[in-house]
Amino acid sequence: xxxxxxxxxxxxxxxxxxxxxxxxxxxxxxxxxxxxxxxxxxxxxxxxxxxxxxxxxxxxxxxxxxxxxxxxxxxxxxxxxxxxxxxxxxxxxxxxxxxxxxxxxxxxxx
Amino acid sequence: xxxxxxxxxxxxxxxxxxxxxxxxxxxxxxxxxxxxxxxxxxxxxxxxxxxxxxxxxxxxxxxxxxxxxxxxxxxxxxxxxxxxxxxxxxxxxxxxxxxxxxxxxxxxxxxxx
Numbered sequence: 001x002x003x004x005x006x007x008x009x010x011x012x013x014x015x016x017x018x019x020x021x022x023x024x025x026x027x028x029x030x031x032x033x034x035x036x037x038x039x040x041x042x043x044x045x046x047x048x049x050x051x052x053x054x055x056x057x058x059x060x061x062x063x064x065x066x067x068x069x070x071x072x073x074x075x076x077x078x079x080x081x082x083x084x085x086x087x088x089x090x091x092x093x094x095x096x097x098x099x100x101x102x103x104x105x106x107x108x109x110x
Numbered sequence: 111x112x113x114x115x116x117x118x119x120x121x122x123x124x125x126x127x128x129x130x131x132x133x134x135x136x137x138x139x140x141x142x143x144x145x146x147x148x149x150x151x152x153x154x155x156x157x158x159x160x161x162x163x164x165x166x167x168x169x170x171x172x173x174x175x176x177x178x179x180x181x182x183x184x185x186x187x188x189x190x191x192x193x194x195x196x197x198x199x200x201x202x203x204x205x206x207x208x209x210x211x212x213x214x215x216x217x218x219x220x221x222x223x
Contacts, residue, residue, distance in 0.1 A: 034211065043114075043200055043214040089153070091212075096166060098143075098212065100153040 002027045004092055006101035013080055014109050021075040021104045023090035028068045035064050035075050036089045038103070044089065048075070080108045113137070114215035116201050121220045129188040131218050133201030142184035143202040143212065144168075144176065153200065159184055191222045 003026045013019050023033070032051050036044040048057045048064040050073070056065040061078040073090055087103040117132035133142065143158040145168075155168030157176040165176050173195060177185045184203075188195055201215040 036214075041217070041219070043216045044202075044212075046211045046213065049211045091153075096158060096160070097155060097168070102150075102152045 002030075002092060002094060002097075002099045004090060004099050004101040006088075006090060006104050008104060009102065010105040010107075012107045012109065015080060015082060017080050017108075019077050019080055019106075021077070021088050021090075021106070023073040023075070023101055025071045025073075025092045025099075027092075027094065028071055030068065030092045030094045032093050033064075033066050033073050034091045034093070034098075035062075035073075036091065038087045038089060040087075047088075077106075080106075082108050082110045084108050114201060114203055114213050116199075116215040116218050118218050119216060121218055123188075123191050123220065123222050125192060125222060127188075127191050127222075129191050129220070129222075131186040131188075131199055131201075131220070133184045133186070133203075133215055134182055135184075135203040135213070136182065137203065137205070137213070138181065139203040139205050139213075140181075141204045141206065142178065143204075144174075144184065144186045145200045145202065146170070146197040147200055147217075148197050156186065193222050196220060196222045 005024045007022045034049045035047045050066040063076040066073045087105045089103040091100045113136045144156040145153045147153045159165045159178040175187045199218045202212040204210045204212045
């Protein structure tokens, strides 16, 4: 059974810092891995999707990597801003099911 | 732009009531999903649908049913609401299941008294 773990559960950084969020999964038979952002009380916004055949994806200040063999993904945020404060979730899809991690709550201090 | 809408942002119902949550997507997506999100438990899949009138159970289908009569609309039904169904309900859609992004609606926060 697929399990997705995100570390750390919470993170507080000063504005401008580069940071890394971690995601690990137990079953490497996945189709893709997605990173989402969720603001309090809101739905999820897709940030990046990495297909199982890819190693990384980039969008603006965000870079996500995928290492299927080790069951790990990282989300790198460059030059963090207060507007980046949110919960970040990773999710892996295999077959019909998508399994979500519990998320990392990020707070960027101005 | 991709758009998934949910019928209500907030809903308060009484125990035993029948509750309908509606989700509409305007992207001609094949797949639609219903999740619930609870503190400490994360997002859990209730049901999904890969075509009109087709549905599959997710991880926690008990106490719920779904309906997909039209491609753009996916309804979640709580047959007899209970207090343990108080939660945030999130709808999502994707073009195909295996390799495409899921797009989420804004969520419905349901309180069952």
